[in-house]
Amino acid sequence: MTSYIGSRLIKALGILIAVVTLNFLLIRLVPGDPATVIAGESGMSDPAFVESIRRAYGLDQPLLLQLKTYLLNTFTFDFGFSYRLQSDVISLIAERLPATLALTGAAFILSLVVGVSLGVVAGARADGKLDLIIRLVTLTLYSIPVFWIGLMLILIFSVKLRWLPASGTGFEYGDGDALTFLRHLLLPVVTLSLFYVAVYVRLARTSVVDVLHLDFIRTARSKGMAGGKILRRHVLPNAMLPILTMASLQAGNLVSGSIAVETIFAWPGVGRLGYEALMHRDYNMLLGVFLTSAAMVVLLNIVSDILYVLVDPRIELVK
């Protein structure tokens, strides 16, 4: 187990280095000279000043040398300086990360719980009336663009009904409490979750229907085991594996999805930070956000691989 985790960590490190390298090269290819952009942000365009910025930030160095410096700095968690926000990238990300983790974490749990429950209900009584209703709702949720449902929820619950706030976290002026925060959290979390609710319903339903066909279920039934107990003891544990796979894949996409959601709801998280960095060509910031999200995905993949073994004793760790 320990050596397995070790080898996975080394592989993860390789992936992270590749992510940083690719993004670094990609972002440096953006048309426009970063030194001029920074000078513009500072409100000065005098050539000598631009030149001094270029030297100060090492932008006059060859590209590969810049990359080497960046990679080495990254290992010491030094992601550089955000020219636009006049602060260290790492501290800005650290400041914004809790908001994103709260949003994506809550969305992850909500979609998993609601989706799997509905899916199991639908699968246990496949082709019944309830199943049909759940399937139709699922089809709709599966097809709704995340950003549009976000706007619709704001339209209904904030503009028309005035029940819930449409933007921010409630902590903007430093006087929020837990309840205010939860009220602010509700709409963004539901927005981010709906698509994944649909994904989990489909997956859980298919898994349950598949497992119900197997021989050991017939055995359990023929020995007179109650339906609910069969579901809990025999069906669910066997139906969990594909759900676990999807859960680890979802985690990565949640970060992507949070870009649009955080922008719509003015949620002060990493996704919005990245979007603003892209709009303002704040390269160091953008690289930092990319690295953070890639690191989260890689970490979650390792965790899910380990969970596999714990959930299903038939799986052994090889390689």
Add this chain to the structure above:
Amino acid sequence: MSQPQVLSLRKPAFRHLDLQLVIGCAILTGLGLTVLLAPVISPFGPWEITGNPYLPPLSDAHLFGTDMLGRDVLSGIIYGARVSLLVGIVSALAAICIGAVVGGFAGYFGGVVDDILMRLTEFLQTMPGLGLALVLVAVIGPSVWSVVLAIALVSWPSVARLMRAEFLSLRSREYVLAATVLGESHWKIVWTHMLPNALAPIISVASLKVASAILTESTISFLGLGDMNNISWGMMIGMSQDQLRNAWWMSVFPGVALLLTIIALTLISDGIGRWLGGRRQSLL
């Protein structure tokens, strides 16, 4: 408890299958006609200022109302269908071609080629797809074709994995072994023996790929990073964001158009998938 095995021995549920495919194809045909006939059926041009601002739906000559500049929302939706459909279809096709080539190579040759190509595929899947697409569009510069390219580049990995799995299993089939023994070239074996047999799963995935490409395009346009010269549904919804309090119709109607398109493609993909004999689950 029902006995699902007995049920599945009966004839497959063709009624459901037909209904599902018919609805999906009907919506998509309507969309196709809209795209082709846009100049004929559209009451106004997409950018044309045609009336007072903020006219609500069902106003004279403005079925879906007008926006903050007095442009007709219905006309915008009709012309916006062009970008959605074009970007959706072209980028999905490109992603499938790249994915098929990469996955085919990996599955057919195996060994080191497989290792390298699959590491690359896994690596791309680790990246936040939408984020990478946004950066790519920003790097290349906003235009319809840069959006197509960006979506194609971030969405081929799942096709590659699918194709690799197909080719891996086809490679050991007897007719492929026979062709190899007869000394046929790699190209001929792949092209005439393996590819036709690997197409079935691809067709079902193709429709889903179009749907997800349309979603990605609309998200890019919504965030204001797309081609600002061609009106699209995502762009219209993006512009409506500040007008939620004044004009709900600006955001509702383009979104419904988007939703119906995605539903149609999902229905078609699932219908084809079940028809080709894969999943049992039906959507309707």
